[in-house]
Amino acid sequence: xxxxVGGAMLLLGMSALPVLAADGKNTTTNAMPPGAASCSPCHxxxxxxxxxxxxxxxxxxxxxxxxxxxxxFKDGTRKNRIMxxxxxxLSDGEKKALATxxxxxxxxxxETAPAxxxxxxxxxxxxxxxxxxxxxxxxxxxHGAAGLGVGADxxxxxxxxxxxxxxxxxxxxxxxxxxxxxxxxxxxxxxxTDDQIKSVAAYYESLPVAAPAHASETKP
Ligand code: HEC
Ligand code: HEC
Numbered sequence: 001x002x003x004x005v006g007g008a009m010l011l012l013g014m015s016a017l018p019v020l021a022a023d024g025k026n027t028t029t030n031a032m033p034p035g036a037a038s039c040s041p042c043h044x045x046x047x048x049x050x051x052x053x054x055x056x057x058x059x060x061x062x063x064x065x066x067x068x069x070x071x072x073f074k075d076g077t078r079k080n081r082i083m084x085x086x087x088x089x090l091s092d093g094e095k096k097a098l099a100t101x102x103x104x105x106x107x108x109x110x111e112t113a114p115a116x117x118x119x120x121x122x123x124x125x126x127x128x129x130x131x132x133x134x135x136x137x138x139x140x141x142x143h144g145a146a147g148l149g150v151g152a153d154x155x156x157x158x159x160x161x162x163x164x165x166x167x168x169x170x171x172x173x174x175x176x177x178x179x180x181x182x183x184x185x186x187x188x189x190x191x192x193t194d195d196q197i198k199s200v201a202a203y204y205e206s207l208p209v210a211a212p213a214h215a216s217e218t219k220p
Contacts, residue, residue, distance in 0.1 A: 030104045033097040035090065042082075046107040049161055051205075056164040060209055063096075063103035064152035070095040072179040079176040109159045109209050115202035123203025126196055134191045139200065142184075147207050153181065159209035165201035 039058075043049055047059030058066060072078035073087035074095075090098070114120070127147070130138040140147070142154045149156030157165065171177035172189035180186060192200070 047102045047105045051112050051161045054164045054167045058102035059105035059107035063099045065155045066099035077178045119199045119202050123199035126200050136191050157204040158207035162201035162205035169197045
């Protein structure tokens with residue numbers, strides 16, 4: 001798969017790839033579970049992820065969503081060699097503790113160079129209204145008007161790294177990811193052109209993550 005080489009490099013020699021420093025502070029009192037030290041070389045000490053290497057931001061994503069993804073890597077409904085190895089070593093209790101830990105992080109977003117305004121605008125339109133010529137609903141219908149996610153089922157996309165969003169959409173297209181209930185995302189991703197994938201990913205990356213106070217209040 002696409003990230004095997006990069007992932008293996010990360011695992012073997014983490015200094016070889018750029019790991020961005022956290023830009024924000026974790027403002028919650030959130031006890032670090034023992035396993036989290038092994039996640040931070042890739043996902044960052046504050047769960048901020050990496051803007052350029054398709055390692056997702058985990059901070060502030062819904063805990064049940066995160067736990068379900070770890071289960072998906074473990075049972076093979078979601079394929080990524082590195083994460084499959086890591087998740088297969090985690091007990092149910094460890095998965096829950098790690099998911100809760102990252103969900104409770106109110107890390108702010110690092111400033112990165114914004115994408116082209118026209119690209120972002122095209123993405124915003126697709127997110128809001130979809131593309132009815134292809135029977136494609138707006139992403140906002142499920143992921144929320146501001147992309148902040150809805151409950152445990154529909155993850156937050158706002159502030160997620162565009163490279164990772166693009167990769168996630170392509171994993172549904174290729175069948176590497178089957179974690180979505182009733183194949184809903186596979187159906188949607190299958191209808192997106194490459195340009196649409198790029199623009200909608202750029203749009204969601206450009207959105208602010210939830211304000212820390214609000215984010216921690218809405219945690220399940
Ligand atoms: C060697 C790098 C690396 C390490 C270490 C690592 N991850 Fe990951 N993680 C990734 C990559 C790359 C992805 C994206 C996989 C994909 O594209 O499907 C990912 C994806 C995830 C996701 C899915 C997020 C989403 O938005 O769906 C979760 C949850 C996750 N990792 C949790 C963890 C936890 C918890 C640990 C520590 C126990 C950990 N990871 C350690 C690289 C890593
Ligand atoms: C009918 C509801 C629905 C619509 C519309 C929808 N999604 Fe989703 N989306 C989901 C569900 C459900 C999941 C969680 C799947 C899972 O559990 O793995 C998801 C997950 C995702 C993820 C994975 C996030 C992560 O952290 O890995 C991305 C990226 C995504 N959607 C992008 C989009 C985009 C872009 C659009 C619009 C073009 C869109 N979605 C429209 C239901 C929807």
